[in-house]
Amino acid sequence: AQSVSQHNHHVILSEAASLELGCNYSYGGTVNLFWYVQYPGQHLQLLLKYFSGDPLVKGIKGFEAEFIKSKFSFNLRKPSVQWSDTAEYFCAVNARNTDKLIFGTGTRLQVFP
């Protein structure tokens, strides 16, 4: 069965610090990969996604993620965070032969000015 691991449960950074949130999945076949963000009091929004092609994916608000197939990873990065990036971030994986999107447990990011 598919599963998604987000090892960083709570990350605290100062503004302008660099960010990397880990995401690992377990599935041997072809996958689609996603990062969703949930700002305080708001609904989940798609940040970026990977289906095929260039493993370095650019998303909204300066975020990017790199798919490393050999490591079953899809880590999220941002070179310089802002206070407005404070939110919960969810990694999600879909195996191509299924209809379900499996989410990780989320990482809560707090950015202090």
Added chain:
Amino acid sequence: GAGVSQSPSNKVTEKGKDVELRCDPISGHTALYWYRQSLGQGLEFLIYFQGNSAPDKSGLPSDRFSAERTGGSVSTLTIQRTQQEDSAVYLCASSVRDRWTSGYTFGSGTRLTVV
């Protein structure tokens, strides 16, 4: 409307009562999903509807949970004889058939509290 609409936004119910949660997806979206978000548990898949196909109910945690989708549009998630462990935020999402290029659109959720 422009987004996925869920109602009620908050629901407090007594243990043992039945509750109904409603999801109104984006018009034209053929796929509809229910997830449960519990503190520290991430998003747990519950059920998936795609067009007129039989729903994928593999994520429903017990037979107290059921869902239907009428006319390929509005969906209702019903929890019978609620228990305290049912307290969570219930999220609905919808997508077009080619969901992997468009991703899901989530509603704001229904926060269910069982007292």
